[in-house]
Amino acid sequence: HTEEALKLYQAWFCKVRLCPMCNWRRSLKIAYHNKRIVETVNERENVRWLFLTLTVKNTDAESLSETISAMFKAWNRLVGYKAFKTSVRGYFRALEVTKNRDPESESFGTCHPHFHVLLCVPSSYFKKKEYYIKQDEWTSLWQKAMKLDYKPIVHIQKVKPKENLNELETYEKDFKKAMKEQNAILEVSKYPVKDTDVIKGNKVTDENVETVL
DNA sequence: AACCATTCCGCACCACATTG
DNA sequence: CAATGTGGTGCGGAATGGTT
Numbered sequence: 001h002t003e004e005a006l007k008l009y010q011a012w013f014c015k016v017r018l019c020p021m022c023n024w025r026r027s028l029k030i031a032y033h034n035k036r037i038v039e040t041v042n043e044r045e046n047v048r049w050l051f052l053t054l055t056v057k058n059t060d061a062e063s064l065s066e067t068i069s070a071m072f073k074a075w076n077r078l079v080g081y082k083a084f085k086t087s088v089r090g091y092f093r094a095l096e097v098t099k100n101r102d103p104e105s106e107s108f109g110t111c112h113p114h115f116h117v118l119l120c121v122p123s124s125y126f127k128k129k130e131y132y133i134k135q136d137e138w139t140s141l142w143q144k145a146m147k148l149d150y151k152p153i154v155h156i157q158k159v160k161p162k163e164n165l166n167e168l169e170t171y172e173k174d175f176k177k178a179m180k181e182q183n184a185i186l187e188v189s190k191y192p193v194k195d196t197d198v199i200k201g202n203k204v205t206d207e208n209v210e211t212v213l
Numbered sequence: 214a215a216c217c218a219t220t221c222c223g224c225a226c227c228a229c230a231t232t233g
Numbered sequence: 234c235a236a237t238g239t240g241g242t243g244c245g246g247a248a249t250g251g252t253t
Contacts, residue, residue, distance in 0.1 A: 072243075082216065186248095 003015055030128065033096075048126075049159040050119040054142050055152055058100070058110040068095065068113050074145040076117065087131045090120040126158075 054075075059067045075093065080086055082171040125131045133141075146152065164185045 076244085077218075080217075 008169075011111055015127060036169065047078060048121050048123050050121055050125075051157050052117040052119055052138065052158055053153075053155045054117065055112070055154065056146060056148070057112040057150070058112050060110055064097070064111045064113065067111075070146065071095075071115065074142070074147070077145040080146070083133055083137065083141060087125065087133055088119050092118040128160040155156075199200055 035093055054071075056067060056071065079088075079091075094116045095113065097111055098114055100108055100110050100112070102108060122128075122131060133156075135154065135156050138156050139151055141146075142154050143150075
């Protein structure tokens with residue numbers, strides 16, 4: 001349904017999901033790719049970019065792989081939904097897994113897999129009712145796709161458009177900034193079900209964010 | 214009819230191994 | 234060494250069937 005010219009490069013980091021070095025090397029390659037794609041698309045099409053983060057509750061190490069494959073399936077459902085198809089013209093999706101390394105924390109050792117998604121939407125996304133998807137709707141779409149019995153933490157924000165297309169780095173900066181902000185939000189966010197599901201900040205998170213773009 | 218879930222299949226990509 | 238083969242994974246379209 002989406003035009004091929006707008007299809008964003010897609011990748012999932014490292015088979016050994018928790019290996020920071022593999023992720024790091026890989027992400028450098030992908031970052032370079034994405035920068036070029038975003039620039040090219042901006043030259044040809046009048047589009048905006050959104051930054052979406054999809055999360056689930058923390059999981060223990062044993063069920064991590066199940067959770068992740070459930071997330072992939074859920075993602076496939078999500079992109080099939082009407083709302084998504086009409087509003088989104090392309091995307092880049094990255095899986096990130098962080099681990100709570102704070103020995104003081106109740107949720108010490110639990111894993112926190114989540115998707116970071118760069119969405120390409122029409123420039124009229126915010127104006128047209130048939131395009132715009134509110135944060136609540138993103139949340140319920142993700143909840144439905146994941147078949148969750150709780151409200152997942154979902155965050156969406158726009159990447160500031162820069163007129164100046166020559167500067168590749170502007171998007172890099174904006175994207176980094178968006179990631180940092182969203183991770184800051186994740187760090188202080190609680191899931192309503194249990195307080196042991198609080199996501200605590202840790203060094204690994206910051207490093208991963210730093211290296212994704 | 215519209216929307217969504219599910220399954221199937223071919224394809225692309227990648228890591229790794231084998232071959233010439 | 235490069236070229237080629239192979240298995241695993243996810244994508245994406247088609248088809249099917251269920252639900253409203």
